[in-house]
Amino acid sequence: MPQVRNPILPGFNPDPSILRVGDDYYIATSTFEWYPGVQIHHSRDLANWDLVVRPLNRKSQLDMRGDPDSCGVWAPCLTHDGDRFWLVYTDVKRKDGAFKDAHNYIVSAPAIEGPWSEPFYINSSGFDPSLFHDDDGRKWFVNMLWDHRRRPQVFAGIALQEFDPKAGKLVGPRKNIFPGTELGLVEGPHLYKRNGWYYLLTAEGGTGYEHAVTFCRSRDIWGPYETHPQKHILSSKDHPHAALQRAGHGDIVDTPDGKTYLVHLTGRPVTQLRRCVLGRETAIQECYWADDGWLYVKNGPVPSLFVDLPAARDDDKYxxxxxxxxxxxxxxxxxxxxxxxxxxxxxxxxxxxxxxxxxxxxxxxxxxxxxxxxxxxxxxxxxxxxxxxxxxxxxxxxxxxxxxxxxxxxxxxxxxxxxxxxxxxxxxxxxxxxxxxxxxxxxxxxxxxxxxxxxxxxxxxxxxxxxxxxxxxxxxxxxxxxxxxxxxxxxxxxxxxxxxxxxxxxxxxxxxxxxxxxxxxxxxxxxxxxxxxxxxxxxx
Missing domain, CATH: 2.60.120.200 (Jelly Rolls)
Known part of the structure; x- marks a missing residue:
């Protein structure tokens, strides 16, 4: 397989959410205060990506006038339930100080190009929401909880509640299913199901140089969730000289031939002051499922600059x-x-x-x-x-x-x-x-x-x-x-x-x-x- 150099989405393309539908791969990334909201790229080979749509393109879906810098659209989650595409996103109106005014919404569409629906307002209790489609047809809304009383650790854990698509709202009980590890700042949750296990992937350590991807699992969607033997399956936090820094906030995807890849946020610092002049970018890592039922990053947990992918990158285009x-x-x-x-x-x-x-x-x-x-x-x-x-x-x-x-x-x-x-x-x-x-x-x-x-x-x-x-x-x-x-x-x-x-x-x-x-x-x-x-x- 050709070796491709990371990142696969260079420049400001953070918080990737990846999805495969048939032979098509899609990655949704955060756009913050830039309009239209959410970038969705498409690929057939995981190496070459083209921007296909920014779905939040009208006032009824997104109006960010007055949103401070680095607020707006945070950490979208793109999924497909076999019939429709679903996009979950946050519009953050305030982030500094004691409170976070983070409003969460869901839109859907029959095709990736749209038309994308009017939004369902879901809640404002935290950010980085995702939507999980269980194999019994039920849909689950997962997001971090913000608790302004808990100083200095205001990240209170990962909440789970059922989403009713017909009613357009959350229903039933809500439970905090994962408090995070001692690294703290738990956010960016994604749920998966495999061989009877529910797997929960989260981001921890903040979005700076302590960032990490944490993995855990449970036999019951409500938990309790046990943490991966490595705890953090991807991180550069203990390797300050690695080419890819700030590695965290990830999502996983399976290929048609059974391989698993993790896409994740990263940064490439320059100067002795370690400044990421290209912002937070999207990289990819090859993974494997071990006999113990856990996912591991190949050559990890430190992210690799070069990764084997199904095709080479078109460098002439780049x-x-x-x-x-x-x-x-x-x-x-x-x-x-x-x-x-x-x-x-x-x-x-x-x-x-x-x-x-x-x-x-x-x-x-x-x-x-x-x-x-x-x-x-x-x-x-x-x-x-x-x-x-x-x-x-x-x-x-x-x-x-x-x-x-x-x-x-x-x-x-x-x-x-x-x-x-x-x-x-x-x-x-x-x-x-x-x-x-x-x-x-x-x-x-x-x-x-x-x-x-x-x-x-x-x-x-x-x-x-x-x-x-x-x-x-x-x-x-x-x-x-x-x-x-x-x-x-x-x-x-x-x-x-x-x-x-x-x-x-x-x-x-x-x-x-x-x-x-x-x-x-x-x-x-x-x-x-x-x-x-x-x-x-x-x-x-």
């Missing part, structure tokens, strides 16, 4: 330049925006251009015009051409490398208070809870008040970022501003306390009009060009 154009009414599936279910208020595509309507600031939690794609390589170049005529310093638009309100870099076309157009570099200090703005380029670079501007950036090794620009009629890009610390655009600098930042780096375009006049900025194209660099130790 390294190909992506040049995006903007046809009327279409936005390429690689792009997302932030929070709002009303995208018509922030952008449109027409006449071969992407036009952004200037709204709130680049750090807004409500309505900001920012359209971007994931950073999936440690080194890359990006560029666009902007047509924008600001009147003062409160109107700005341009190219951004973005994580959240607390950490971003932004090369913007703006104007001085006297109306003279200029180029500015804006950045966030990555401080919590303020997210202080700084200006690495002390003085704006004056540019003509008319004409398009070509904006570009390069990131190398996830460490160094350089901006460039060229005026209309110029062919050569010129450097602007200093070399910046690209590693700031990472989970570890997400402006929150430990285990508090969950997304990943994006690159894209943005526009703000703090005058409230909805000034528009148009972009002719967008290019994302992967680059190979000697410092990219764990690049695919």
């Amino acid at each position: 390294w190909a330049e992506q040049r995006y154009t903007f046809e009327a009414g279409l936005l390429h599936k690689d792009f997302q925006w932030l929070r709002t279910p009303e995208p018509e208020r922030i952008f449109r595509t027409e006449n071969g251009k992407l036009t952004l309507v200037g709204r709130e600031s680049v750090g807004s939690w409500f309505e900001q015009s920012l359209v971007a794609r994931r950073q999936t390589h440690f080194s890359y170049d990006a560029e666009t051409v902007i047509d924008f005529s600001p009147t003062d310093e409160r109107q700005f638009a341009g190219l951004t490398a973005y994580y959240c309100r607390y950490n971003f870099f932004y090369l913007a076309v703006s104007a001085h208070s006297d109306g003279q157009r200029e180029l500015l570099i804006l950045a966030s200090e990555a401080t919590w809870p303020l997210g202080t703005l700084r200006v690495p380029l002390l003085e704006g670079v004056p540019i003509p008040n008319e004409g398009k501007v070509r904006l570009a950036l390069s990131i190398r090794g996830g460490r160094e970022l350089q901006f460039y620009y060229a005026l209309e009629g110029e062919t050569e890009l010129k450097k602007i501003g200093p070399v910046l610390d690209a590693s700031i655009v990472s989970d570890e600098c997400g402006g929150h306390q430990q285990h508090g930042s969950f997304t990943g780096a994006f690159v894209g375009v943005a526009a703000s009009d703090l005058n409230g006049t909805a000034a528009e900025a148009s972009f002719d194209y967008f290019v994302y060009r992967p680059a190979k660099h000697e410092s990219d130790r764990y690049e695919i």
Whole structure:
């Protein structure tokens, strides 16, 4: 079998839930505050994956305006009961402080492309819910419990309750079936049934460098559940030099020929500060069922960088330049925006251009015009051409490398208070809870008040970022501003306390009009060009 290098879903693709229907595999991953909600990728060979749908795409299913950074859609669970696809997800409205306002919903569809139903609201007692379809036809809702009274350990265990799909609600008793191990922070539950055993897989240790996959089993769905002889069947927590760190939050799938694989969250840190500039990614491990009836990770519990899979990866596709154009009414599936279910208020595509309507600031939690794609390589170049005529310093638009309100870099076309157009570099200090703005380029670079501007950036090794620009009629890009610390655009600098930042780096375009006049900025194209660099130790 070909050896494939992990991760299989590079860049921000955390909390994988995997499913096989016939010969088709699907992985659903978290999208947090990025809209539309939930990414579902498809594969026939476990090595090559294509994004097929983001099912939460209308206001009645998901409205995240006001959701703080790294809130929104957490840890979806995708299942199939032989007739329909089922998707369970959480919309988190608050995560910092004593309380978690985490609302859990279920939608379903006859096909993976949809149409996806209106949601059933289930509960708000915890997050990371999943749905288990037992062989007797009953459906069971499983989620972690949050108990604000239990300080500092507010993760209270894994709850089980029956779900009635006709009534669209939970019925019968609820029981805490697994308190977790001493590692703590038990979450991410998935139930399976095999040879008369109920197996419960959970995530523990938080989503940082102590993360782990814990496995247990019971003869009765209600428990008691005994813990695996290894306790944690996958983790990098005791191996700080392993290529794949932060390994945890997994799900398992069987192949038609009887093999079992575990997909799991992981991160690939760079710099001596161990910053995961690509966020939390999805990796895969081969497993086997031993004679004792337990599942083991091959060569585990430390995750392997290389894994035997049924097919080789198409590396030419991975390294190909992506040049995006903007046809009327279409936005390429690689792009997302932030929070709002009303995208018509922030952008449109027409006449071969992407036009952004200037709204709130680049750090807004409500309505900001920012359209971007994931950073999936440690080194890359990006560029666009902007047509924008600001009147003062409160109107700005341009190219951004973005994580959240607390950490971003932004090369913007703006104007001085006297109306003279200029180029500015804006950045966030990555401080919590303020997210202080700084200006690495002390003085704006004056540019003509008319004409398009070509904006570009390069990131190398996830460490160094350089901006460039060229005026209309110029062919050569010129450097602007200093070399910046690209590693700031990472989970570890997400402006929150430990285990508090969950997304990943994006690159894209943005526009703000703090005058409230909805000034528009148009972009002719967008290019994302992967680059190979000697410092990219764990690049695919």
